[in-house]
Amino acid sequence: MGDIISLIISGIANGSAYALLALGIVIIFRSTDTVNFAIGDTGTLATFAALSAIAAGVPIAAAFFLAIAVAGVVGIAAERLLIRPLGHGQHLLFVALVITIGLGLVMQAGMGAFWGNTPKPFPPLVPGWIQVAGVAISLNKIAATVFALIAMGFVAWFFGYMPFGIAMRASAEDPLAARMLGLNTGRIASIAWFLGCGLAAIAMFFLAAESSLNPHIAHSPLFRAFAGVFLGGLTSMPGAVIGGFAIGVLDNIAGHYISANYRDTIVFTVIVVVLFVRPAGFLGSIRKERV
Amino acid sequence: MLDMTSAPPALAAEGVTHRYGGVLALDGVSVQIGTGQFVSVLGSNGAGKSTLAMVLAGLLAPSSGTVRAGGHAVASRGHGGPIAGVSLVPEGRRLFGQLSVRENLLLGGFGAGASGRETRRRLDEVLASLPKALRDDPGRAAATLSGGEQQMLAIGRAIMAQPRTLIIDEPSMGLAPVLINQVYEWLSRLHADGVTILLMEQMATHAVRHSDMMVILDRGRVVYAGSPQGDAASAALISGYIGEEAL
Ligand SMILES: Nc1ncnc2c1ncn2[C@@H]1O[C@H](COP(=O)(O)OP(=O)(O)O)[C@@H](O)[C@H]1O
Ligand SMILES: [Mg+2]
Numbered sequence: 040m041g042d043i044i045s046l047i048i049s050g051i052a053n054g055s056a057y058a059l060l061a062l063g064i065v066i067i068f069r070s071t072d073t074v075n076f077a078i079g080d081t082g083t084l085a086t087f088a089a090l091s092a093i094a095a096g097v098p099i100a101a102a103f104f105l106a107i108a109v110a111g112v113v114g115i116a117a118e119r120l121l122i123r124p125l126g127h128g129q130h131l132l133f134v135a136l137v138i139t140i141g142l143g144l145v146m147q148a149g150m151g152a153f154w155g156n157t158p159k160p161f162p163p164l165v166p167g168w169i170q171v172a173g174v175a176i177s178l179n180k181i182a183a184t185v186f187a188l189i190a191m192g193f194v195a196w197f198f199g200y201m202p203f204g205i206a207m208r209a210s211a212e213d214p215l216a217a218r219m220l221g222l223n224t225g226r227i228a229s230i231a232w233f234l235g236c237g238l239a240a241i242a243m244f245f246l247a248a249e250s251s252l253n254p255h256i257a258h259s260p261l262f263r264a265f266a267g268v269f270l271g272g273l274t275s276m277p278g279a280v281i282g283g284f285a286i287g288v289l290d291n292i293a294g295h296y297i298s299a300n301y302r303d304t305i306v307f308t309v310i311v312v313v314l315f316v317r318p319a320g321f322l323g324s325i326r327k328e329r330v
Numbered sequence: 331m332l333d334m335t336s337a338p339p340a341l342a343a344e345g346v347t348h349r350y351g352g353v354l355a356l357d358g359v360s361v362q363i364g365t366g367q368f369v370s371v372l373g374s375n376g377a378g379k380s381t382l383a384m385v386l387a388g389l390l391a392p393s394s395g396t397v398r399a400g401g402h403a404v405a406s407r408g409h410g411g412p413i414a415g416v417s418l419v420p421e422g423r424r425l426f427g428q429l430s431v432r433e434n435l436l437l438g439g440f441g442a443g444a445s446g447r448e449t450r451r452r453l454d455e456v457l458a459s460l461p462k463a464l465r466d467d468p469g470r471a472a473a474t475l476s477g478g479e480q481q482m483l484a485i486g487r488a489i490m491a492q493p494r495t496l497i498i499d500e501p502s503m504g505l506a507p508v509l510i511n512q513v514y515e516w517l518s519r520l521h522a523d524g525v526t527i528l529l530m531e532q533m534a535t536h537a538v539r540h541s542d543m544m545v546i547l548d549r550g551r552v553v554y555a556g557s558p559q560g561d562a563a564s565a566a567l568i569s570g571y572i573g574e575e576a577l
Contacts, residue, residue, distance in 0.1 A: 202440040202449070205433050209426040216424035219389055220441030221411035221491070 045174035046291045052180035054287020055187035059242035060264030061271070061279035062194060063235035067114075069211040069274055070231035073122050073135045077143035079257025079264070081117070081236045082243030084146055085110035086252055087154050089244065090161060099162055106244050107237040114236030115229045117142060123228065127214075143257075150254035158251035164244070183245035190238055191280050197234075198276065207231060262303070263290060266310050272320030282320070338401030340365045340495045340526040341386050341416070346395030348381050348550075355381040356392065357550035363495070365400075368517075368527040370537035370558065373547035374570065379530035380421050382547065383499045386528065388413035411441070417493035421500050421530075423484040427473030431464050431483055432457075434472050438490025449490070456486045459516065478509035485516060495526040502533050514540060534567055546570050 060079060067075045088109045089102035097105065121138050125131045163179035170176075198204035210217040210227045218224055239257075246260055267286040271278025286306060293305035314320070339362040348356040355378045363369050363386075373379050384390035385397060388404050389412055397404045399413045412418060417438075425434055435456055439449030457465050460482055464475070472483060481501055488496060498517070502510040514536045521527050521540075531537040537558075538544065544558035546566050554566035 202436060202446065205429065206437055206440060209429055209433075209437055212426050212428055213424055216420065216426065217437075217441075218411060219387070219418055219420055219424070220437055220487070221443070222437065222441045223411070 042295075043292070044172055046295055047288050048171055048174050049176060049180070050288030050291035051284055052176055052184050052287070053291060054267075054284035055180075055184040056242040056246050056260055056283075057264045057267050057286050058280045058283025059187050059190060059238045060260060061267040061283040062191060062276060063238035063242075064264060064268050065271075065273065065276050065279040066194070066231050066238070067235035069276075070207050071118065071122065071228045072127075072132060073118075073139065074132075075114075075117075075232075075235065076136065076139040076261075077117065077146060078114075078139075078236060078239045079243065079261035080143040080146040080150075080254075081110050081113050082106075082239030082241075083247075083252070083254060083257045084113060084150055085236075085240040086161070086243045086247050087150055087254075090154075090159060090247075090252060093162065099164055103164055103241075103244055106240040110236040110240035111233035114232035117236075118228055118232040123225070147254045154254070156254060158253040161247035161252040163248035177249070179245060179248045183242075186241055186245070190241060194234070194238075194276065203227075203230065263287075263306065266306055268320075270310055270313055270320055275320070278320055337365050339363055339398070340367075340400065341413075341528065342398040343382070343386060344396045344398065346382075346385055346392045346397065348378075348385060348390070348392040350381075355550055356385070359395070359547070359550070359552055361545050361552060361555060363526060363528050364543075365494075366524060366526055367542045368521045368529070368540055369543045369545065370529045370531055370541040371545045371547055372531055372534055372537060372567070372570065374532060376549075377547040377570075378550040379532075379547060380499055381550075383418060383420075383497050383528070383530050387416050387418040387497050389418065415494040417442075417488035417491045417496055419484045419488045419496070419498040419501065421503070423480050425472040425475075425480055425484055425487070428471060430469045430471055431460075431475070432468040434483060434487050435468075435490050438487035442491030442493075444491075452490050452492065456490055459519075460486050461512075477504050478506070478512065481505060481509070481513055482516070485513070489520065489525075493525065495528065496520060497528045497530070499530045500532060501529070502531065502536065510536060538563075538567075 063078050064075060067073060085106040089106040092102045092105050093099060121142065122135055125134060163177065165178040165182045167178045168175050169178060169181065198208060206217065206222045207227050207230065210222060210224050214224050242260065243257060247256060263286045264283060267282030268279050270285060271282030289309060290302055290306050294302045297305055341363040343359050343361050346356050346359045359382060371379055371382060381390065385392045388397065399416065404413055435453050436449055439452050444452065457468060461479055464479055464483060472480065475483060485498065501513045517527055518540060529537055541558045544554065544556065544563060545552055546554035548570050553570060554563065557563055
């Protein structure tokens with residue numbers, strides 16, 4: 040019993056990174072119809088920038104916010120330069136997907152060329168360990184969970200109450216109607232990409248401190264974040280968050296009780312089964328409602 | 331009556347032609363919407379009413395021709411929003427179904443650049459003009475409203491921008507007569523408050539009754555422009571197969 044509780048607790052802590060990435064994916068997908076496969080690498084790039092800043096004497100806390108800003112700006116640039124010129128249309132969804140995959144690969148190569156491919160130690164925002172219900176958890180993980188919850192609270196408030204957030208939901212539902220009201224759909228897209236990639240930077244910042252930083256570090260967490268997104272439903276923000284945490288826990292339990300070697304297989308088996316039963320995920324809708 | 335000779339028209343199209351690929355939707359259309367007027371554009375399905383509405387709102391750049399607002403030629407704008415002071419209630423209402431009544435209204439003000447405080451003030455004002463069901467539960471999702479409620483909300487959302495000119499595209503579509511009356515009563519009140527109204531309709535009855543001027547479109551061309559009353563108007567309506575029930 041104590042085992043399972045500790046697995047759940049550390050699973051939630053791991054899941055916070057997946058939840059942040061998943062939320063970023065959904066924000067970008069909902070407002071610009073683009074599945075951004077480069078989101079993890081954007082977060083990694085921003086974390087490398089933070090590492091260079093830390094090496095130059097910038098305090099870690101400041102470097103953390105720098106990482107968010109760098110990822111956000113890279114996100115805005117990617118949307119403006121690579122996605123927006125494509126225009127709109129069904130087949131472009133696929134084109135945009137391939138473009139973001141390509142962008143991710145280019146970023147990984149660029150990071151490798153600039154910072155090298157050998158793993159680099161990365162300092163935690165908060166060093167140390169604590170005991171939670173008999174489980175030793177790094178304060179870095181606790182901080183990640185707390186920041187994930189804060190970020191999610193912010194996103195919920197922003198989309199629920201801020202005119203700009205409401206405008207983003209409206210634009211996701213009917214971009215032409217949003218334009219008819221004078222809502223600036225271009226600016227909406229920029230803010231979505233800034234937010235989404237900023238959240239990815241938070242996730243990668245904490246993940247780097249858990250292990251170390253290398254250009255390919257986003258690969259496995261992005262994989263799990265997508266699993267969380269599909270579990271929760273591609274269109275639902277709360278669904279993505281819950282899905283991300285659920286994957287963290289599932290991953291931990293599978294790795295402990297079955298085999299660490301088959302974690303990915305087990306996680307994806309469960310997802311395939313879930314999607315078989317509920318193709319839209321737990322909280323998503325397959326088609327955006329039209330009235 | 332306003333003096334039409336000194337004030338430039340609120341909106342004007344000059345030789346506007348628009349093609350969608352090979353389809354000619356507007357063919358050399360010239361119309362003037364005088365400031366303070368209530369103008370109806372009538373035409374059967376496919377006549378080009380919605381295209382003209384989009385062009386005059388500044389939301390669609392025509393293939394050729396000029397649109398003027400208050401005497402100034404309208405250039406195509408950066409993010410492609412409507413002309414300042416002009417609001418469009420589009421065909422089919424296009425409410426945000428997953429957003430609440432309140433959120434739909436709020437975006438009408440926000441999109442027009444009103445401050446948060448000003449938007450909230452207008453919101454109270456506009457809510458007061460809406461049917462009781464909407465006033466009582468502004469948190470309801472727009473998708474759950476009846477057709478009549480949706481049309482009223484769509485008008486409310488447009489006037490949150492406090493437009494000087496309101497363009498409304500087929501508001502009676504799919505509505506029961508009693509609801510159509512409600513919609514037209516509201517348009518009359520807005521007109522009495524000084525808002526220029528440009529109405530696109532297939533159903534002539536109400537439109538003719540409320541208008542100062544009538545324009546009839548047929549396959550993208552203006553076939554009549556003038557008084558909505560009189561023999562010439564009736565003849566034009568009949569030849570355009572529009573709203574026999576009006577006669
Ligand atoms: N987006 C579009 N693409 C292609 N053809 C269109 C489009 N919108 C309208 N049309 C065509 O243009 C003509 C005028 O349409 P529209 O302006 O919608 O007329 P109305 O509103 O009077 O029914 C019609 O022949 C219609 O089929
Ligand atoms: Mg139409």
